[in-house]
Amino acid sequence: MVENSNLLAEQRRALILDEVRRRGGVRVNELTRRLNVSDMTVRRDLDALARQGVVEKVHGGAVPVMEASTHEPGFEAKSGLELTAKEDIAREAARLVAPGSAIALSGGTTTFALAQHLVGVEGLTVVTNSVRVADVFENAARGGSAASPAATVVLTGGVRTPSDALVGPIADRAIRSLHFDLLFLGCHGLSVEAGLSTPNLAEAETNRTFVASARRVVAVADHTKWGTVGLSTFARLSEVDTLVTDSGLPAEAREELAEHLRSVLVAGAEGPATSG
Structure with a gap:
């Protein structure tokens, strides 16, 4: 872990979380030395990570929360987390969308944030299995004008998940018959070994169908x-x-991901950085 007293809070917490997961636990005094910050700052960071449910505070430090791989938080539970990061990602991802294109958005709180940046793009055809994403475009159409034509939105059918995504054979059949210029995928987990993953088996199958129907795939993940x-x-x-x-992703992780991806866009307060 690189010492840096000028890191933003989100970047610092991402470094702490990465260290906790890599080593299986850290002590407060170790973090103060490595990050060159005060004991109080580290404890506040650990409190914030504990509230997010990703670490467990123990005497003198923290350990990772070993969440079951089948646990799927609901949309409301996820929607209040990492708001700044999701907004940065949504703003950057929206720049990839050209007017008149056919795009697909999977379920998730980051794709929900992205949808809000796309309502002003002309001539879009949007395919989604997210009830929340469809609502964004529907609400924009109701409040829009003839000078700003609404997107054409195709909402797949299916069975609703805790994250308000529609999945299952009905959704898969609808998606399989279509072709998209660009697909935006949210995810529960991201790693070199497992790629993009989710706790929900049916949602995984529907997302695979999305990938098979897309010319270009963009993952959006804080x-x-x-x-x-x-x-x-x-x-x-x-x-x-x-x-x-977002800029909270540690530099080591960016470098590792860049070895496996064509492009990594890092959105943040200082502007996007590109690698790959």
Whole structure:
């Protein structure tokens, strides 16, 4: 871990989380030395990570929370986490969308944030299995004008998951019959070994169908997804063209991902960085 007293809070916490997961636990005094920050700052960071449910505070430090690979948080539980990171990612990802294109958005809180940046793009055809994403475009159409034509939205059918995605054979059949210029995929977990993963088996199958129907695949994932592995992989890194993430992702992780992806876009307060 590189010492740096000028790191943003989100970057510092991402480094701490990466260290906790890699080593299986850290002590407060170790973190103060390595990050060159105060004991109080480290403890505040650990409190924030504990509230997110990714570490467990113990006497003198923290250990990783060993969450079951089948555990799937609901949309509301995830929607309040990493708001700045998701907004940065959504803004950067929206730049990849050209007017008049056919795009697909999977379920998730980051794709939900992205949808809000796409309502002003002209001539879009949007295919989604997310009820929340479809609502974004529907609400924009109701409040829009003739000078700003609404997107054409195709909402797949299917069975609703805790993350408000529609999955299963009905959704898969609808997606399989279509072809997209660009697919934006959220995920529960991101790692070199497991790629993009989710705790929900049916959602994994629907996401695989999305990938098979897309000319170009863009993963949108904030730094907290790094190192997490869900029950089922739905895309290997070799199947992803671009990853859009935030500046909280440690430099070591960016370098590792860049070896396996065509492009990594890092969105943040200082502007996007590109690798790959």
